[in-house]
Amino acid sequence: MTRQIPVIVNGAAGKMGREVVKAVAGAKDLMLIGAVDRDPRIQGQDVGEVCGLEALEIPVLSDLESVLAAAAQEPQLGVMVDFTHPSSVYENVRAAIAYGIHPVVGTTGLSTAQIESLRAFADKASTGCLIIPNFSIGMVLLQQAAIAASQYFDHVEIIELHHNQKADAPSGTAIQTAQMLAELGKTFNPAAVEEKEHLTGARGSLADEGIRIHSVRLPGLIAHQEVLFGAPGQLYTLRHDTSDRACYMPGVLLSIRKVLQLQTLIYGLEKIL
Numbered sequence: 302m303t304r305q306i307p308v309i310v311n312g313a314a315g316k317m318g319r320e321v322v323k324a325v326a327g328a329k330d331l332m333l334i335g336a337v338d339r340d341p342r343i344q345g346q347d348v349g350e351v352c353g354l355e356a357l358e359i360p361v362l363s364d365l366e367s368v369l370a371a372a373a374q375e376p377q378l379g380v381m382v383d384f385t386h387p388s389s390v391y392e393n394v395r396a397a398i399a400y401g402i403h404p405v406v407g408t409t410g411l412s413t414a415q416i417e418s419l420r421a422f423a424d425k426a427s428t429g430c431l432i433i434p435n436f437s438i439g440m441v442l443l444q445q446a447a448i449a450a451s452q453y454f455d456h457v458e459i460i461e462l463h464h465n466q467k468a469d470a471p472s473g474t475a476i477q478t479a480q481m482l483a484e485l486g487k488t489f490n491p492a493a494v495e496e497k498e499h500l501t502g503a504r505g506s507l508a509d510e511g512i513r514i515h516s517v518r519l520p521g522l523i524a525h526q527e528v529l530f531g532a533p534g535q536l537y538t539l540r541h542d543t544s545d546r547a548c549y550m551p552g553v554l555l556s557i558r559k560v561l562q563l564q565t566l567i568y569g570l571e572k573i574l
Contacts, residue, residue: 395419409473
């Protein structure tokens with residue numbers, strides 16, 4: 302039988318982290334070997350019980366490096382899934398690569414410069430790394446539909462809506478969607494009038510090639526995105542809505558299995574489908 306893939310979940314007590322723990326614990330080819338979270342209220346508790354499962358005999362620890370060091374001693378190559386915070390994700394990923402652990406990163410907020418730095422570090426270490434702004438297959442399909450629509454529309458804006466505990470804006474998914482459209486080499490939204498904002502930010506943030514991104518943060522939301530294309534007499538709207546974080550888990554599990562086959566950093570779920 303193929304040996305199980307050792308997996309560490311960093312940010313195990315967060316909303317996404319708990320779902321990942323459940324998904325990994327339920328996958329026959331994966332083996333949860335570590336759970337990391339900085340929440341002092343749950344230190345030392347069994348991560349299975351924290352996540353609403355039966356005891357998994359894995360305590361929640363706060364020291365990522367000690368967990369990475371232990372994982373590096375496993376006979377099988379290991380994976381770290383990171384759903385933490387924009388302020389710590391860069392160092393988390395560097396630490397994992399340094400220990401020979403393959404990162405699968407769902408935390409957004411990394412800058413382009415940070416991603417390129419991590420790419421160079423992963424290349425030097427010949428260690429695969431996946432940075433995935435959105436693990437939903439539906440979002441990949443939306444982005445592909447947006448690319449197709451951009452051939453026929455010159456005006457486009459992106460609206461992303463998330464829960465009010467999301468720390469970064471715009472979302473990594475919205476930024477990635479704008480980047481994918483910008484890479485087509487087309488400038489969008491030619492000016493019809495000279496615009497003036499009476500309140501700073503009223504027109505959203507300005508990405509490459511004239512694409513505007515608007516961010517909404519409200520309790521009651523999970524993760525949602527619209528891409529609106531406009532032309533005289535018509536509006537074409539693409540929308541993806543998340544109602545349960547479980548929808549991301551097939552993409553997470555696929556990424557865990559795929560990252561061990563890589564020796565460099567890959568950005569975006571669509572690259573491994």
